[in-house]
Amino acid sequence: MTTTSMKDVARAAGVSVGTVSNVLNRPDAVAEETRSRVQAAIAELGYVRNDSARQLRAGRSRTVAVVVLDVANPFFTDVVRGAEPLIESAGGVVTVCDSGEDVRRERRHLEILEEQRVLGLLITPVDDTSASWIERLSGHDIPLVLVDRGAGRHPHCSVAVDDVHGGRLAAQHLADRGHTRIAFVGGPASIPQVADRLAGCREVCDEAGVALEVFTTAGLNFAAGREAVEQMLGLAERPTAMFCANDLVALGALQALTMHGVKVPQECAIIGYDDIDFAAAAAVPLSSIRQPRSQLGRTAAQLLFDEIGEGAGHTHRNVVFQPELVARASTSQEL
Amino acid sequence: MTTTSMKDVARAAGVSVGTVSNVLNRPDAVAEETRSRVQAAIAELGYVRNDSARQLRAGRSRTVAVVVLDVANPFFTDVVRGAEPLIESAGGVVTVCDSGEDVRRERRHLEILEEQRVLGLLITPVDDTSASWIERLSGHDIPLVLVDRGAGRHPHCSVAVDDVHGGRLAAQHLADRGHTRIAFVGGPASIPQVADRLAGCREVCDEAGVALEVFTTAGLNFAAGREAVEQMLGLAERPTAMFCANDLVALGALQALTMHGVKVPQECAIIGYDDIDFAAAAAVPLSSIRQPRSQLGRTAAQLLFDEIGEGAGHTHRNVVFQPELVARASTSQEL
DNA sequence: CGCACATTTTGAATCGATTCATGAAGGGAT
DNA sequence: ATCCCTTCATGAATCGATTCAAAATGTGCG
Numbered sequence: 043m044t045t046t047s048m049k050d051v052a053r054a055a056g057v058s059v060g061t062v063s064n065v066l067n068r069p070d071a072v073a074e075e076t077r078s079r080v081q082a083a084i085a086e087l088g089y090v091r092n093d094s095a096r097q098l099r100a101g102r103s104r105t106v107a108v109v110v111l112d113v114a115n116p117f118f119t120d121v122v123r124g125a126e127p128l129i130e131s132a133g134g135v136v137t138v139c140d141s142g143e144d145v146r147r148e149r150r151h152l153e154i155l156e157e158q159r160v161l162g163l164l165i166t167p168v169d170d171t172s173a174s175w176i177e178r179l180s181g182h183d184i185p186l187v188l189v190d191r192g193a194g195r196h197p198h199c200s201v202a203v204d205d206v207h208g209g210r211l212a213a214q215h216l217a218d219r220g221h222t223r224i225a226f227v228g229g230p231a232s233i234p235q236v237a238d239r240l241a242g243c244r245e246v247c248d249e250a251g252v253a254l255e256v257f258t259t260a261g262l263n264f265a266a267g268r269e270a271v272e273q274m275l276g277l278a279e280r281p282t283a284m285f286c287a288n289d290l291v292a293l294g295a296l297q298a299l300t301m302h303g304v305k306v307p308q309e310c311a312i313i314g315y316d317d318i319d320f321a322a323a324a325a326v327p328l329s330s331i332r333q334p335r336s337q338l339g340r341t342a343a344q345l346l347f348d349e350i351g352e353g354a355g356h357t358h359r360n361v362v363f364q365p366e367l368v369a370r371a372s373t374s375q376e377l
Numbered sequence: 378m379t380t381t382s383m384k385d386v387a388r389a390a391g392v393s394v395g396t397v398s399n400v401l402n403r404p405d406a407v408a409e410e411t412r413s414r415v416q417a418a419i420a421e422l423g424y425v426r427n428d429s430a431r432q433l434r435a436g437r438s439r440t441v442a443v444v445v446l447d448v449a450n451p452f453f454t455d456v457v458r459g460a461e462p463l464i465e466s467a468g469g470v471v472t473v474c475d476s477g478e479d480v481r482r483e484r485r486h487l488e489i490l491e492e493q494r495v496l497g498l499l500i501t502p503v504d505d506t507s508a509s510w511i512e513r514l515s516g517h518d519i520p521l522v523l524v525d526r527g528a529g530r531h532p533h534c535s536v537a538v539d540d541v542h543g544g545r546l547a548a549q550h551l552a553d554r555g556h557t558r559i560a561f562v563g564g565p566a567s568i569p570q571v572a573d574r575l576a577g578c579r580e581v582c583d584e585a586g587v588a589l590e591v592f593t594t595a596g597l598n599f600a601a602g603r604e605a606v607e608q609m610l611g612l613a614e615r616p617t618a619m620f621c622a623n624d625l626v627a628l629g630a631l632q633a634l635t636m637h638g639v640k641v642p643q644e645c646a647i648i649g650y651d652d653i654d655f656a657a658a659a660a661v662p663l664s665s666i667r668q669p670r671s672q673l674g675r676t677a678a679q680l681l682f683d684e685i686g687e688g689a690g691h692t693h694r695n696v697v698f699q700p701e702l703v704a705r706a707s708t709s710q711e712l
Numbered sequence: 713c714g715c716a717c718a719t720t721t722t723g724a725a726t727c728g729a730t731t732c733a734t735g736a737a738g739g740g741a742t
Numbered sequence: 743a744t745c746c747c748t749t750c751a752t753g754a755a756t757c758g759a760t761t762c763a764a765a766a767t768g769t770g771c772g
Binding site for chain 2: 044045088090091092093094095097098101103113114116119120122123135137138154156157158159178181182183264293294296297319320322323324325326327
């Protein structure tokens with residue numbers, strides 16, 4: 043290994059290591075002539091700073107980690123994209139960790155992130171059992187912001203979208219269309235977003251006298267939607283509309299229904315959640331509940347840096363956005 | 378800051394730091410009684426290893442970085458998913474960097490990754506100007522594998538899918554369907570995958586006497602497809618089929634055509650590339666060229682660890698997979 | 713009891729960058 | 743020539759974990 047260190051540069055330039063460090067970090071404190079000599083040496087030797095050493099000294103890294111439920115879900119990539127500019131312009135480095143809706147994977151990531159002494163964390167926890175780990179990080183002075191997580195009674199900053207309300211919007215839309223027997227598809231039930239959306243949905247169904255059938259899935263992806271449809275088609279009395287916990291599930295369901303020759307929306311309406319780009323491009327353009335994805339990310343990053351800046355005497359803020367109904371062809375049929 | 382260090386643990390357990398380190402790294406070398414005493418101290422103090430210090434000593438981090446063109450593209454998330462298991466089971470940590478098809482962003486990532494002394498790199502370079510940076514990393518003893526990059530004359534390991542052949546498959550399929558005037562949509566032309574797919578396409582068109590119209594886009598996403606369609610619809614003599622450089626572009630195009638009332642495939646056929654999950658679920662199920670995405674990732678990780686293991690006397694391997702045509706409704710019409 | 717040998721534990725040296733008290737050099741004013 | 747200031751450069755101390763030669767402790771055997 044021929045890793046060049048500051049010492050080598052110092053020797054080559056005929057100065058002390060302190061001076062090399064200054065050239066890198068406070069160029070103004072170094073005389074013009076010396077500076078260029080050092081820079082020449084750096085270029086010549088192909089010297090690259092060792093971040094580990096820097097971090098060790100600094101006590102903290104400049105990495106901000108974003109822990110999401112599913113990187114393959116465009117919802118989350120948009121959230122990340124929203125957060126990045128702010129983090130990078132603050133000199134931070136973004137790293138994305140995928141928990142895959144799995145508490146164990148999430149935990150492994152958190153362990154590593156803590157060992158890395160990350161600057162901060164934006165996290166969408168898998169479920170409530172994540173709480174103890176999150177408290178641990180927080181207790182070890184790692185600032186964090188909960189993303190897309192109810193402005194619950196958590197002692198943290200958070201950004202969220204009102205999922206209960208989103209559930210209501212979706213159910214109300216279906217009820218308005220005349221449906222009296224609908225299915226909710228999503229899971230696992232332990233995921234707070236799923237629970238909240240279902241709660242809002244149930245609320246409206248109860249009020250409006252709509253029968254609600256719940257299909258609990260193992261995850262929130264294509265396959266889940268397909269499987270739920272297989273199950274639903276076996277029923278004697280089939281719902282006339284489905285509310286899927288997110289668009290991936292809805293697209294999976296749509297695909298399965300189409301395969302089975304069930305006409306959407308005539309024989310079965312579908313509404314999804316998130317309004318990802320693919321929703322509008324689907325076989326039958328998908329009605330959905332839109333969330334301000336990138337704003338969610340932006341705001342989360344903002345809150346994080348506020349917290350980092352304010353230090354100890356910081357009071358947590360919980361920002362809640364309102365979701366919005368986007369009606370398209372997949373629910374266009376009046377019953 | 379109340380960061381507990383090994384020294385604190387050592388003091389609390391009444392042993393030396395060397396022993397604490399042994400408990401963590403070679404538990405068998407420590408007497409049962411001592412070990413549990415140290416572990417108790419660790420638990421009590423809530424001690425967490427400092428990875429920076431570890432890395433500094435080790436000279437390398439255990440992070441494997443995957444640099445992709447677009448994290449929002451399911452193709453790449455699948456590649457990453459394919460690579461993860463192997464990397465993690467080897468004790469590595471995966472970090473995903475999104476170059477966003479932008480050389481400057483890519484460069485910034487590479488700079489940081491080099492400072493972090495990453496264990497290795499899987500990278501899909503943005504274009505040929507990336508080469509010099511890649512050589513630099515390589516010259517600094519950072520093992521890397523090129524992903525989805527022609528088994529060119531690069532002195533590196535690589536995994537790739539034969540994009541020229543993929544282009545041929547797509548064009549041949551359209552020619553077989555009777556199209557004599559087709560459009561290629563994709564860009565920027567500097568992206569090797571785009572260039573190769575176009576090359577294969579052109580080859581077949583020339584042979585078969587098919588007129589080829591090239592629409593060069595600024596990126597490979599939804600918007601690009603939509604814009605290309607707007608442009609195409611303005612033409613006097615409109616192509617009867619489109620070959621899009623990837624599925625995102627194709628879905629964007631499909632959406633725009635539908636909006637303009639152009640029937641797919643009757644008035645305009647479309648074929649995409651990648652066969653992402655959304656392709657089958659599209660408004661009109663999308664024909665596409667399938668690539669073995671997760672195998673690509675798996676193999677890349679494999680090659681990387683081979684290289685790391687073999688050290689200096691390593692001979693590079695270039696693995697090339699063959700793509701495969703998946704015909705669906707979007708090209709089902711015979712002319 | 714003494715010696716050889718196996719098992720544990722120790723603590724100083726090391727990785728590379730940053731920081732900061734200290735000192736050197738140069739300039740201006742008196 | 744002297745003193746004061748400013749401007750630069752220095753190098754030792756530091757961050758925290760790992761490593762390894764050496765020491766300490768224990769065990770068995772003749």
